[in-house]
Amino acid sequence: MKTKLSKPLGCIILASGLAFGHAAGAGPQDDTLRAAMSGEILNLDYLYTTRREYIILAQMTDATLFTMNPANQQIEPGVASSYEFVDDMTIDVQLRKDVRFHDGSSLTAADVAYTYNWIIDPNSESHAQALISRWLDHAEVLDEHTVRFHLAAINPLIIRDMAQRVMLRKDGSYHQGDQVDHEAMALNLNGVGPYRVVRFNPGVELVLERFDDFFGDAPEIGNIVVRNIPDMGTQQAELMSGGINWMFNVPLDVARSLDARPGIDHLAGPDLRVSFIVLDAGGVAQPDGPLTDLRVRQAMNHAINKPEIAEFLMGGGASEPIYSACHPVQFGCTQDVQRYEYDPDRARELLAEAGYPDGFSLDLWAYRERPKAEAVMADLEAVGIDINLRYVQLETLNQARASQDIAAYIGTWGSSGVADTALIARVHFSDTSDRHLSGDEEVVEWVLSAEQTADQELRFDYYQQAIARIAEQAYWVPLVSYSADYLVTSDLEFPLDDDGVPRLQNARWK
Known part of the structure; x- marks a missing residue:
């Protein structure tokens, strides 16, 4: 081999x-x-x-102001040589003087300011617009190689966004006189x-x-x-x-x-994508359903043989079992959480304690990696839970989730390649998300608080509290990380x- x-x-x-x-x-x-x-x-x-x-x-083909070192997740210089927070709402970025476009022209601050201002322009329709407009009011040219970013809001991921999402364009790239050309x-x-x-x-x-x-x-x-x-x-x-x-x-x-x-x-x-089961702990789809009982959720965590799924179904040996509601290498993804090791006997005991000695019926939705979904189904059925696997297209799952018709589904999340807990936490544990089925408002508060400070130690503390609570209350069944083959x-x-x-x-x- x-x-x-x-x-x-x-x-x-x-x-x-x-x-x-x-x-x-x-x-x-x-x-x-x-x-x-x-x-x-x-x-x-x-x-x-x-x-x-x-x-x-x-x-x-492109480059960004900063780069992300994939080995240690540290921000490093790219087209920019340095940056400085003038105050909480202003960042000055100093540019290298030796950067050239492929047409031979030199890159200047005017090009960088144009790129960012165009992205947040409602007429741009850029796919990066929603992300950048969360924190940018406008970019200003200070001199040929210095750009000032005026912020619309404090956001701890500003420099990370600059490092990963915004490829730089020459001043005027999308404009021919008064005409806009998105392509x-x-x-x-x-x-x-x-x-x-x-x-x-x-x-x-x-x-x-x-x-x-x-x-x-x-x-x-x-x-x-x-x-x-x-x-x-x-x-x-x-x-x-x-x-x-x-x-x-x-x-x-x-x-x-x-x-x-x-x-x-x-x-x-390794790949930053992770897989997990979201459980209707808050009774969103089934107010009095079995998943509102902590013991049932703990039983489901114990029932699934995650190491076997990682080794035989996910590929290559790079896939690993996960125990937190995020990827282990992501900033804020504490591993100091309640772990539920594979123990089908304990799962049966917990189900009996919860009043389900003969199990119960559950619709489990899934939309990708059918063999993995079927392995999860088999493990749950082995402890007495009668699974109806609803294997559908993602759009169908999204519609059912928006209608609050899903009590349990196997989800995946890749965090857009960003090694930070912010994205997976925001999407799955905000009070406006149809993926948030826990009903735990304190988790929501911790997640939102982490987004409202640039203090990295404080951010880590907020995420640590949220991730630990999610595991303690078994709001999810974390499954495995993915392998890139x-x-x-x-x-x-x-x-x-x-x-x-x-x-x-x-x-x-x-």
Whole structure:
């Protein structure tokens, strides 16, 4: 077995195996990495996209004011060299002087201010608008290399948002006189990243080459070709023939099968996505339902064999059981919580104590990873809970949840690659969320309080209290973290980072 696994809390370069013949012109021979992506690529402008494929591309073609070190989750300089809080509502950002766009022009404060002001403009319709407008009133040019950000609200994630969501655009990029063109960068991207676009055939192929004037560390591979190949079987055939060097989101059975072939390696690393069961503890859908009893919720936690699900269904050894309502590497995700180890006998005892010695019937909703959902169902049925698995499309689940018709569902959350508890907590434990089924207003208060201070120690304390209460009261059944599974040719070294985001710009040939 050649599978290589990354440590959950470290960054390690993984790839080994036997060399094999590639198709002519593939790989190191012409210094071209060929990658396959299933999701259709139609728009290169990350300000107007959200999918994982677009995140991967944006990190190659674009750059942000700051960067996030995936090994330690620390903010580091990017296009910006430093920042300073002038007061609670004002931030000055100093820019590097050696940053160039792919058209050769130098980046200045006017470009940065234009980008941010355009994002929060109601006419922009940018996908980043809701996030940035939460805290930004407007950006102002102080001098050629200094931008002042006037805040609309205190938000502890401001610098993190700058590091992860806002790719910089040249002043006037979306305007032709009085006319607005939302798709100006969709096909002809002018970024400041380590690779520039040479050719783009939407839905077919994207060709990138190393940008020699990139301000940061130059990538080692000179060219990257990204091919849209929707069919996983076709991707496998291309990998085996040498037509591609890299594929991701690989099903575990496929990854293990191809790993046995010479010249192909299965890489598995951690991902920030987690899976969990949300329980109707507050009686939102069923006011007098069994899930309003703490003992029943504790029984469900004890009933599920999370280590087995992680090892055999989620992939690669990078998936792990979780016990908190967040990912263990996220800021604020305390692990000092009540843990419910797999113990079906204790689960049966708790059900009997709660008045359900013969169990009860429960609709359990799910929308992805059916084998995992069926394993959860089997474990719950083994302790006497009669499960009706409602396996549906996400939109159907969303509609039922909005109508308060769901007592229990298996959810997942990836936090948009952000290693902070804020996003998962805000979405699932705010008083306006239809995902909040606990009815615990103190948890809501802690979550909101954590968002209203920039004091990191205080934020951690608030999240620690909220996460500990969620576990103590068994409002959720935390299940497992996800594994990011890849197949690569053995001549490629591809680093796996703790946040699960693939960074093709960091790949190199052996």
